[in-house]
Amino acid sequence: MTTTKTVQPPKPPAGGGGLGNAAKTVLRSRWIGPVGLFLGAIAPILIATPYAMNVMTSALIFVMLAVGLNIVVGQCGLLDLGYAAFFAVGAYTSGILATRLHWPLLATIPAVIVVTVLAGIVVGGPTLRLRSDYLAIVTLGFGEIIRVTANNLSITGGPEGIYGIPSLSVAGVDLSNSVVFYYVVLVIVAAAVLGANRLIRSRLGRAWRFIREDEDAAEAMGVHTYRVKMAAYIAGAVWGGLAGVLFGAQLSAISPASFTFLQSALVLMAVVLGGMGSTPGVVIGALFVTMLPEALRGLSDYRYFAFGALLIIVMVLRPQGLWPARTREPARTARRSATFDGEVRIR
Amino acid sequence: MTQIIWNGLFVGSFYALVALGYSMVYGIMKLLNFAHGDLYMLGAFIGFALLTSFSGFTATLSLVALLVVLLLSMVGTGLAGVAIERIAYRPLRSAPRLSLLITAVGASFALEYGMRIIAGPNPQVYPVRLGGSSVHVLGARIGVAQLVLIGVAIALMVTLNAMVMRSRQGRAMRAIALDPVAARLMGVDVNRVIAMAFFIGSALAGAAGVMAGSYYGSINFLMGFIIGLKAFTAAVIGGIGSFKGAMLGGVVLGLLESFGTHFLGGQWRDVFAFAFLILFLTVRPTGLLGERVTERV
Numbered sequence: 001m002t003t004t005k006t007v008q009p010p011k012p013p014a015g016g017g018g019l020g021n022a023a024k025t026v027l028r029s030r031w032i033g034p035v036g037l038f039l040g041a042i043a044p045i046l047i048a049t050p051y052a053m054n055v056m057t058s059a060l061i062f063v064m065l066a067v068g069l070n071i072v073v074g075q076c077g078l079l080d081l082g083y084a085a086f087f088a089v090g091a092y093t094s095g096i097l098a099t100r101l102h103w104p105l106l107a108t109i110p111a112v113i114v115v116t117v118l119a120g121i122v123v124g125g126p127t128l129r130l131r132s133d134y135l136a137i138v139t140l141g142f143g144e145i146i147r148v149t150a151n152n153l154s155i156t157g158g159p160e161g162i163y164g165i166p167s168l169s170v171a172g173v174d175l176s177n178s179v180v181f182y183y184v185v186l187v188i189v190a191a192a193v194l195g196a197n198r199l200i201r202s203r204l205g206r207a208w209r210f211i212r213e214d215e216d217a218a219e220a221m222g223v224h225t226y227r228v229k230m231a232a233y234i235a236g237a238v239w240g241g242l243a244g245v246l247f248g249a250q251l252s253a254i255s256p257a258s259f260t261f262l263q264s265a266l267v268l269m270a271v272v273l274g275g276m277g278s279t280p281g282v283v284i285g286a287l288f289v290t291m292l293p294e295a296l297r298g299l300s301d302y303r304y305f306a307f308g309a310l311l312i313i314v315m316v317l318r319p320q321g322l323w324p325a326r327t328r329e330p331a332r333t334a335r336r337s338a339t340f341d342g343e344v345r346i347r
Numbered sequence: 348m349t350q351i352i353w354n355g356l357f358v359g360s361f362y363a364l365v366a367l368g369y370s371m372v373y374g375i376m377k378l379l380n381f382a383h384g385d386l387y388m389l390g391a392f393i394g395f396a397l398l399t400s401f402s403g404f405t406a407t408l409s410l411v412a413l414l415v416v417l418l419l420s421m422v423g424t425g426l427a428g429v430a431i432e433r434i435a436y437r438p439l440r441s442a443p444r445l446s447l448l449i450t451a452v453g454a455s456f457a458l459e460y461g462m463r464i465i466a467g468p469n470p471q472v473y474p475v476r477l478g479g480s481s482v483h484v485l486g487a488r489i490g491v492a493q494l495v496l497i498g499v500a501i502a503l504m505v506t507l508n509a510m511v512m513r514s515r516q517g518r519a520m521r522a523i524a525l526d527p528v529a530a531r532l533m534g535v536d537v538n539r540v541i542a543m544a545f546f547i548g549s550a551l552a553g554a555a556g557v558m559a560g561s562y563y564g565s566i567n568f569l570m571g572f573i574i575g576l577k578a579f580t581a582a583v584i585g586g587i588g589s590f591k592g593a594m595l596g597g598v599v600l601g602l603l604e605s606f607g608t609h610f611l612g613g614q615w616r617d618v619f620a621f622a623f624l625i626l627f628l629t630v631r632p633t634g635l636l637g638e639r640v641t642e643r644v
Binding site for chain 2: 138272
């Protein structure tokens with residue numbers, strides 16, 4: 001080529017039909033969070049059968065799991081296939097403290113955080129220095145370790161698990177009524193989603209995405225990749241552990257059967273389907289993954305097969321997920337973070 | 348003591364067979380094929396289907412017939428491996444590694460639950476059961492069937508090693524493992540060679556599946572999950588990407604598990620193996636025979 005190409009103006013996003021653009025505007029609007037919360041808040045008014053409350057509470061807990069995994073997989077690009085292990089660690093830690101030592105459930109939360117952070121360090125420590133593939137399979141092994149250990153120890157109740165976990169209560173007020181509990185979970189999960197989103201938009205979050213996009217470049221720019229990856233991994237672990245506390249409080253009984261690889265894979269499914277990295281996308285993905293099987297109870301045999309096929313199809317045809325994260329900074333913050341006038345942007 | 352060692356060697360030869368395929372695909376494509384363990388499961392089920400449809404002449408179901416079934420199942424799983432590569436991995440070869448890992452998980456899921464739809468969730472009983480006579484060597488009870496299975500495993504591994512080291516196709520594979528771009532420039536048909544690697548690796552896993560089915564007698568749709576993890580552990584212990592390492596790693600893992608089971612009890616076997624994997628990755632991530640690899644940017 002003799003003529004050098006001039007810089008092309010950025011192409012409009014592909015497949016941007018009217019509907020697509022409308023959906024994008026909705027998903028990128030700053031009102032998506034409050035509107036989602038509002039919908040969650042009025043849901044029990046529309047339908048309040050015990051079954052519906054149960055499904056909706058489970059869905060919210062699942063949202064929390066998905067948002068936690070999104071930090072690890074979606075933001076930092078580390079594939080964690082044993083995420084249910086942290087869920088289990090949280091549920092078992094709080095369950096054991098609450099039933100054997102009769103701690104109130106709220107008091108177990110600091111202990112849960114400590115234990116999940118330790119678990120994150122034990123697994124992440126050796127593996128985060130290596131190629132990302134190793135992390136995937138080591139986390140898979142770790143998931144099995146936790147499940148088999150819970151199955152064999154007597155303090156975890158063996159295969160029967162732990163039962164009689166008290167529900168949440170604050171200052172002597174019992175919150176075990178299903179509707180009340182739903183609202184408590186809604187508030188906690190909303191805080192968790194918001195917290196994750198704040199983390200994602202912080203300096204640390206930018207470092208996570210940098211590592212996902214190009215780890216070598218990130219390191220060359222002075223990002224301490226090991227420490228930053230560890231931070232993502234531990235944040236994911238804490239989110240998972242806290243979701244485990246809610247899970248124990250909801251069901252009042254936990255057993256190793258709840259923390260299989262299937263559970264980890266479903267959370268991953270939610271993250272991938274929703275669009276890795278985008279918080280609204282992941283929340284919708286999580287709701288989709290939990291609600292759809294309830295709607296298709298009769299097809300239970302086919303649904304996991306369909307999930308597997310769907311993972312492949314989504315990755316091949318639409319690797320950015322159904323609702324991808326935006327990769328550009330919005331205009332309203334771009335002005336603030338521009339470092340000098342006439343900045344050259346490279347896309 | 349001899350019994351423990353023998354048990355370890357026997358289980359280890361299964362791990363080695365599955366680990367070989369894992370390691371081979373990893374060496375060539377730098378991809379962890381999560382569906383590899385499920386190809387082992389698929390092999391066991393294809394063998395099961397063939398054996399039940401031939402059960403009209405069960406009386407003549409000898410070791411020879413079993414070997415024929417073994418070969419047919421190997422072809423079947425090999426083709427399945429090629430299909431998986433074509434559908435799930437090839438379109439994403441230039442995509443970020445994370446996408447490939449996720450499709451690999453999807454392929455594994457689809458195989459497991461696809462088989463559940465076809466064969467049902469309950470374990471199936473293999474129509475043949477290798478048991479029979481045994482000999483005593485140095486205080487260990489060694490089954491004749493075990494000897495035959497180990498013999499088959501060793502024969503398969505030796506054949507593969509010869510193929511990779513001596514044949515033209517094997518040289519192409521090693522060339523791609525070393526540098527795919529340069530190999531393509533030298534006229535190697537990269538797609539074909541990768542498909543062949545998948546065929547061979549999957550066929551080995553399928554062979555291990557049939558052998559495990561006919562030895563242990565019971566198969567189910569999730570049987571590949573744990574063995575896939577174990578095979579990866581074996582491949583890492585030996586040095587992933589290295590053929591001899593995969594074989595060595597399989598045997599080492601088998602022995603470790605055998606001793607671990609003896610001293611800690613059988614229910615801790617898997618925990619022991621995976622904890623060892625994590626420990627091993629901290630101490631020597633390149634494996635026993637692996638070379639230190641510098642990643643190119």
